[in-house]
Amino acid sequence: xxxxxxxxxxxxxxxxxxxxxxxxxxTEIERRAGRGIHVALASVRSQxxxxxxxxxxxxxxDPFDVVRNPDIDIVCEMMGGEQPAMDLIMLALEQGKxxxxxxxxxxxxxxxxxFAAARKHGVIVAxxxxxxxxxxIIKAVREGLSANxxxxxxGIINGTGNFILSEMASKGREFSDVLAEAQALGxxxxxPEFDVEGIDAAHKLTxxxxxxxxxxxxxxxxxxxxxxxxxxxxxxxxxxxxYRIKHLGVARRRADxxxxxxxxxxxxxxxxxxxxxxxxxAVLVQSDAVGATLYYxxxxxxxxxxxxVVADIVDVVRALTTDPLQRVPHLAFQYDALSDLPxxxxxxxxxxxxxxxxxxxxxxxxxxxxxxxxxxxxSIEAILQKEPIDQDxxxxxxxxxxxxxxxxxxxLIQNAIGQISAxxxxxxxISMLRxxxxx
Amino acid sequence: xxxxxxxxxxxxxxxxxxxxxxxxxxTEIERRAGRGIHVALASVRSQxxxxxxxxxxxxxxDPFDVVRNPDIDIVCEMMGGEQPAMDLIMLALEQGKxxxxxxxxxxxxxxxxxFAAARKHGVIVAxxxxxxxxxxIIKAVREGLSANxxxxxxGIINGTGNFILSEMASKGREFSDVLAEAQALGxxxxxPEFDVEGIDAAHKLTxxxxxxxxxxxxxxxxxxxxxxxxxxxxxxxxxxxxYRIKHLGVARRRADxxxxxxxxxxxxxxxxxxxxxxxxxAVLVQSDAVGATLYYxxxxxxxxxxxxVVADIVDVVRALTTDPLQRVPHLAFQYDALSDLPxxxxxxxxxxxxxxxxxxxxxxxxxxxxxxxxxxxxSIEAILQKEPIDQDxxxxxxxxxxxxxxxxxxxLIQNAIGQISAxxxxxxxISMLRxxxxx
Numbered sequence: 001x002x003x004x005x006x007x008x009x010x011x012x013x014x015x016x017x018x019x020x021x022x023x024x025x026x027t028e029i030e031r032r033a034g035r036g037i038h039v040a041l042a043s044v045r046s047q048x049x050x051x052x053x054x055x056x057x058x059x060x061x062d063p064f065d066v067v068r069n070p071d072i073d074i075v076c077e078m079m080g081g082e083q084p085a086m087d088l089i090m091l092a093l094e095q096g097k098x099x100x101x102x103x104x105x106x107x108x109x110x111x112x113x114x115f116a117a118a119r120k121h122g123v124i125v126a127x128x129x130x131x132x133x134x135x136x137i138i139k140a141v142r143e144g145l146s147a148n149x150x151x152x153x154x155g156i157i158n159g160t161g162n163f164i165l166s167e168m169a170s171k172g173r174e175f176s177d178v179l180a181e182a183q184a185l186g187x188x189x190x191x192p193e194f195d196v197e198g199i200d201a202a203h204k205l206t207x208x209x210x211x212x213x214x215x216x217x218x219x220x221x222x223x224x225x226x227x228x229x230x231x232x233x234x235x236x237x238x239x240x241x242x243y244r245i246k247h248l249g250v251a252r253r254r255a256d257x258x259x260x261x262x263x264x265x266x267x268x269x270x271x272x273x274x275x276x277x278x279x280x281x282a283v284l285v286q287s288d289a290v291g292a293t294l295y296y297x298x299x300x301x302x303x304x305x306x307x308x309v310v311a312d313i314v315d316v317v318r319a320l321t322t323d324p325l326q327r328v329p330h331l332a333f334q335y336d337a338l339s340d341l342p343x344x345x346x347x348x349x350x351x352x353x354x355x356x357x358x359x360x361x362x363x364x365x366x367x368x369x370x371x372x373x374x375x376x377x378x379s380i381e382a383i384l385q386k387e388p389i390d391q392d393x394x395x396x397x398x399x400x401x402x403x404x405x406x407x408x409x410x411x412l413i414q415n416a417i418g419q420i421s422a423x424x425x426x427x428x429x430i431s432m433l434r435x436x437x438x439x
Numbered sequence: 440x441x442x443x444x445x446x447x448x449x450x451x452x453x454x455x456x457x458x459x460x461x462x463x464x465x466t467e468i469e470r471r472a473g474r475g476i477h478v479a480l481a482s483v484r485s486q487x488x489x490x491x492x493x494x495x496x497x498x499x500x501d502p503f504d505v506v507r508n509p510d511i512d513i514v515c516e517m518m519g520g521e522q523p524a525m526d527l528i529m530l531a532l533e534q535g536k537x538x539x540x541x542x543x544x545x546x547x548x549x550x551x552x553x554f555a556a557a558r559k560h561g562v563i564v565a566x567x568x569x570x571x572x573x574x575x576i577i578k579a580v581r582e583g584l585s586a587n588x589x590x591x592x593x594g595i596i597n598g599t600g601n602f603i604l605s606e607m608a609s610k611g612r613e614f615s616d617v618l619a620e621a622q623a624l625g626x627x628x629x630x631p632e633f634d635v636e637g638i639d640a641a642h643k644l645t646x647x648x649x650x651x652x653x654x655x656x657x658x659x660x661x662x663x664x665x666x667x668x669x670x671x672x673x674x675x676x677x678x679x680x681x682y683r684i685k686h687l688g689v690a691r692r693r694a695d696x697x698x699x700x701x702x703x704x705x706x707x708x709x710x711x712x713x714x715x716x717x718x719x720x721a722v723l724v725q726s727d728a729v730g731a732t733l734y735y736x737x738x739x740x741x742x743x744x745x746x747x748v749v750a751d752i753v754d755v756v757r758a759l760t761t762d763p764l765q766r767v768p769h770l771a772f773q774y775d776a777l778s779d780l781p782x783x784x785x786x787x788x789x790x791x792x793x794x795x796x797x798x799x800x801x802x803x804x805x806x807x808x809x810x811x812x813x814x815x816x817x818s819i820e821a822i823l824q825k826e827p828i829d830q831d832x833x834x835x836x837x838x839x840x841x842x843x844x845x846x847x848x849x850x851l852i853q854n855a856i857g858q859i860s861a862x863x864x865x866x867x868x869i870s871m872l873r874x875x876x877x878x
Contacts, residue, residue, distance in 0.1 A: 021586050021728045031653055031776035032585045034764065128583075134729030136583025144567075144575025146471045147460050147749030214470055272735060275714055289460045290573035290736060290746040296711060297732035307729040310586030321762035325473065328757060337470035 003036030004317050007066035009088055010079035011044045011059070014102050014129065017306025018076060019055050025310075033314045041066050043079075067092045074316055076309055077101040078129075086110055093117045093125070100312040102129035102305055108203035108219040111210075115330040122324040126312035131204045132157055132281045134304030135297040136311065141285060142211045142332040148287030150212040152252035154265075154438060157204040159279035159299045160188045160195035161227055161247040165264075166277040168235050169244060175230055187279055197226035198247065198262035205249035208283070209260055213253055213341065214333035218260065221343035225263035234356060234431055237402045238266050241384060243354075243435070244274040250436065257342035259349050266354050266435040273438065284438060292438075347411035352381065352435035354404055355413075357420060358428040361388055361397045365425040369401070372419045379406040398427050404435060442475030443756050446505035448527055449518035450483045450498070453541050453568065456745025457515060458494050464749075472753045480505050482518075506531045513755055515748055516540040517568075525549060532556045532564070539751040541568035541744055547642035547658040550649075554769040561763040565751035570643045571596055571720045573743030574736040575750065580724060581650045581771040587726030589651040591691035593704075593877055596643040598718035598738045599627045599634035600666055600686040604703075605716040607674050608683060614669055626718055636665035637686065637701035644688035647722065648699055652692055652780065653772035657699065660782035664702035673795060673870055676841045677705050680823060682793075682874070683713040689875065696781035698788050705793050705874040712877065723877060731877075786850035791820065791874035793843055794852075796859060797867040800827055800836045804864040808840070811858045818845040837866050843874060 008015050022029070022037055030036045039055075043063035060066065067075055067088050075092040077099060079085050085103055092099050099118070101107065107114065107127050118125045128138045132155070141150070156162050160182055167178040179196065182188035194200045202222040210217050227247050238245050243266040252259040267274040272294055276282040281299030286292050298304040319327050329335060359365050366385075373380060384402040405413065417430050447454050461468070461476055469475045478494075482502035499505065506514055506527050514531040516538060518524050524542055531538050538557070540546065546553065546566050557564045567577045571594070580589070595601050599621055606617040618635065621627040633639045641661040649656050666686050677684050682705040691698040706713040711733055715721040720738030725731050737743040758766050768774060798804050805824075812819060823841040844852065856869050 017728070025586060025588050025728070028588050028653075029586060031772045032768070034768075034773045135732055136579050139578060139583050140575050140734075143754065144578050144750055145746070146753040147464060147468060147746040149464055149467050214467075272711060272714060275711060287746070289456070289464070289742040289749075291743060293574055293734070293736035295579075295732070295734060298730050303728040304730060307584070307586040307726070310728070311583055314585040315582060318765050318767060319761070321760075321765050322758070323760035326757050326760050329471070329473075333470045334473045 001035040003038040004074060005038050005040040005072050006074045006076060006313060007040055007069060007072040008042035009063045009066055009075060009077045011042050012078065013302045014078040014305045014309065015042065017302035018078065018309045019057060021303060021306050021310050023055050029310065029314065033317050035317065037313055040072050041069055063088055064091070067095065067097070072097060074098045074100065074313060076313070077103055078309065082106060089114060090117055093121050093123055096121055096123060098124045098126070098316045100126045100129070100309055100316065102309060104130040104200070104203040104207065108206040108217055111207070111217040115335070118330065119335055124316050124319060124327060125330060126316055127207070128312045129305045129308035131207050132283060133297070133299040133301060134307045135281060135283070135295050135299065136308070137208070137283050137295050138211065140295055141208065142328060145285065145287050145290065145293070148289045150253070150285060150287045152250065153208055153212055153283060153285040154248050154250045154273070154436060155205070155208065155283035156246055156273065156276050156281050157249050157283065157299060158195050158198070158201045158247060159281055160192065161201070162276065162281070163187050163279045164196065165227060165230070165245055165247060168230065168232065169239065172232055172236070174232055175228060196228050198224040201247065201249045201262045205251055205260060205262055208249070209251035209258065211332040212251060212285070213258060214331065214338055215258065215341050216338055218343055221260050223261040223263070223346045223349070227264050230264055231431065233400065234433060237356060237384060238354065241382060241402070241404065242269050243267060244269050245433065246274065248436065254344065254350070256348070257344040259344050261349060264433055266433055268437060271438050347409065347414065349410040350407055352405055352407050352437070353413050354402065354433040354435050355417070356400060356402050356431040357426050358398045359401050360425040360427065361399045362425065366401070368423055368425065369420055372416055376412050376416050378408050378412055378416055380404070381406050440474040442477040443512050444477050444479040444510050445513045445515060445752060446479055446508060446511040447481035448502045448505055448514060448516045450481050451517065452741045453517040453744045453748065454481065456741035457517065457748045458496060460742060460745050460749050462494050468749065468753065472756050474756065476752055479511050480508055502527055503530070506534065506536070511536060513537045513539065513752060515752070516542055517748065521545060528553060529556055532560050532562055535560055535562060537563045537565070537755045539565045539568070539748055539755065541748060543569040543639070543642040543646065547645040547656055550646070550656040554774070557769065558774055563755050563758060563766060564769060565755055566646070567751045568744045568747035570646050571722060572736070572738040572740060573746045574720060574722070574734050574738065575747070576647070576722050576734050577650065579734055580647065581767060584724065584726050584729065584732070587728045589692070590725045590727060591689065592647055592651055592722060592724040593687050593689045593712070593875060594644070594647065594722035595685055595712065595715050595720050596688050596722065596738060597634050597637070597640045597686060598720060599631065600640070601715065601720070602626050602718045603635065604666060604669070604684055604686060607669065607671065608678065611671055611675070613671055614667055635667050637663040640686065640688045640701045644690055644699060644701055647688070648690035648697065650771040651690060651724070652697060653770065653777050654697065654780050655777055657782055660699050662700040662702070662785045662788070666703050669703055670870065672839065673872065676795060676823060677793065680821060680841070680843065681708050682706060683708050684872065685713065687875065693783065693789070695787070696783040698783050700785070700788060703872055705872055707876060710877050786848065786853065788849040789846055791844050791846050791876070792852050793841065793872040793874050794856070795839060795841050795870040796865050797837045798840050799864040799866065800838045801864065805840070807862055807864065808859055811855055815851050815855050817847050817851055817855055819843070820845050
């Protein structure tokens with residue numbers, strides 16, 4: 001069979017990864033796909049890139065040339081950003097071209113519109129590279145677990161954040177110190193907000209939740225909390241209690257709705273995902289038939305993400321002759337079978353909590369605190385009261401108190417924090433982290 | 440669209456799992472597949488099974504009724520054993536029916552013949568349930584990693600063996616003691632040979648190697664070594680050296696051929712797969728573009744394996760309208776693009792080794808041993824010499840010596856073991872285990 005012609009939008013980190021893989025593994029890929037994959041045209045920001053020349057790829061400065069090229073069957077969008085990526089994708093779909101995109105923000109925010117257009121034109125939009133880089137997590141959840149009702153999933157889906165937390169845990173370093181190193185190593189952007197505040201993870205979680213539960217994409221409903229306030233004390237106390245702190249994206253189906261949340265989380269150290277360190281990603285999925293499955297690998301990078309783009313190309317090539325209505329649906333569930341389930345607000349989230357407070361080392365203080373929990377019906381799983389840390393001679397002596405609650409609604413915990421903060425014997429802001437046993 | 444009719448061969452553990460899932464998750468599955476899945480007929484060993492009645496499934500005692508039924512589009516073989524499973528599958532293919540099978544032994548040994556027949560008749564044989572139960576590992580390797588040249592894979596692919604090794608490691612128990620418990624718990628068969636001697640793992644490894652490297656199924660070429668000779672001493676010393684012992688299936692592509700081997704293996708404790716415990720399975724795959732990815736989950740059981748069967752059903756339903764030559768090839772690579780690569784014999788395998796020997800506690804003994812390694816060009820990575828263990832007053836005092844070598848051909852290690860065993864100062868059989876860093 002004659003080769004399939006593809007067009008690349010962008011020859012940056014991911015685009016170069018795709019181009020390199022297609023050249024280096026051309027034989028291996030053709031042995032699988034049954035036909036060659038030929039890069040007909042690539043758009044670049046500035047003409048004459050060395051790589052494009054080395055690989056013999058024709059280039060253009062105008063990405064619309066790629067989308068309008070009648071010889072191109074599949075367009076791979078690897079530019080990032082909202083525009084012109086959105087216009088290019090919509091135009092490609094109108095032209096009857098299949099699209100592969102690594103653009104997680106675009107899918108999370110505009111995916112419903114994009115998929116509706118794809119359906120109208122009978123073409124595929126594939127997005128494996130948009131979540132967890134080279135891990136075939138979209139395929140696993142959308143196809144591998146199709147027999148299951150998925151109860152929840154929890155993922156380490158931002159490598160920069162995981163690198164920072166891993167370094168803090170293994171070396172006792174401060175957040176700001178590790179962030180600076182991550183920036184120097186190129187793991188973190190100059191503006192690290194997308195990574196460390198959880199926005200990037202929220203984009204990916206939005207996509208994972210849709211394909212797991214069969215709901216439209218609801219980026220607006222994700223509660224997002226970053227890792228910049230995690231202290232070395234929290235890391236140390238969590239370890240003492242047998243936990244690791246990870247920046248998790250959690251999507252959970254409850255009787256009354258869906259929880260979508262990204263936040264630092266204490267996980268028991270014996271959980272496999274608690275031992276995923278450095279820039280690696282992992283997603284744990286709990287389903288009714290298979291139980292727990294976990295998918296681990298590099299969540300970013302030129303060739304890992306390129307690997308996902310090329311796997312999508314091969315999938316699209318294989319589905320070219322398939323009746324469009326019989327193809328794997330974009331969001332795993334048939335377009336007309338998505339359920340717009342209610343999204344829970346943070347006060348209705350339910351999990352266990354870790355609270356760290358600094359209290360006067362005096363009789364009656366713990367009784368006051370425990371009385372507040374008791375009146376609110378919050379059960380305490382563990383208490384860790386530490387020796388006083390060296391303090392100014394003149395001041396009252398205070399000690400750190402760490403509490404682990406049992407599972408409870410977040411509204412109640414916020415209420416408890418409010419009341420405990422108001423006690424004169426509690427001298428500093430209370431640090432609150434969520435705890436997930438992941439069982 | 441009208442439902443797809445499927446036939447079940449066998450309503451044992453896996454068959455019941457499939458039936459339960461199809462009833463319980465009927466809506467969820469139809470929302471994904473776009474059409475219902477209807478069990479038209481199931482074969483059972485003895486008529487009138489309660490479950491079949493409860494679920495409203497029509498049954499027969501003659502499995503050939505299922506295969507010959509003209510209303511049935513897809514046959515799921517979950518009987519196990521060689522015959523009549525083989526005849527049933529071949530007849531189903533002749534009748535133009537698609538087949539899903541959980542029968543790892545049958546695919547490993549007769550897969551080449553089965554796939555040739557499927558190709559001739561333009562139908563699919565799917566076998567996700569045959570490897571690692573509910574983990575979608577066939578899909579991940581065959582489709583998710585299609586961009587990659589796969590270098591090697593290593594898997595914990597027998598839950599019984601992993602349960603035994605996990606218990607030995609965490610509780611210092613003897614092999615025979617844990618095996619008896621595993622049998623009592625129903626994890627191990629009355630005849631545990633298939634599990635603990637690695638035959639079951641060798642079946643699965645055969646299949647994984649074919650889809651990873653694009654080679655025909657070569658069960659005959661797998662070197663297999665069981666875990667029954669692992670002593671509590673080996674477990675203890677491995678732990679002291681920072682390793683865990685796991686029963687791994689390893690498939691590795693070398694310049695001169697393919698290594699296929701199943702054996703107990705020391706793995707560095709910081710490797711994620713070293714922390715996969717109990718009956719859980721995991722497969723680590725090293726590929727050139729994505730790097731390392733790992734897939735973890737339950738490797739057996741009624742609904743985990745049933746989950747894989749049902750996922751295959753949905754996949755087959757989706758591919759019904761696809762040009763047969765464009766479907767995912769059975770062994771990942773196009774039928775005419777398989778490479779019959781040479782298979783390496785055990786003496787040409789290459790890895791690092793752990794040797795435990797018992798030697799007289801006298802001057803010159805270590806020099807003799809090290810001189811043998813030196814002459815053979817074997818580098819030593821670590822030596823652990825232990826205090827004498829309480830011994831009979833009359834005998835010479837001996838001490839355990841543990842050596843870790845660097846990577847070397849197995850033929851050389853066997854040579855060294857032969858020479859060292861011949862030394863008068865070495866008093867017992869030498870225990871040899873392979874070591875894989877998995878980097």
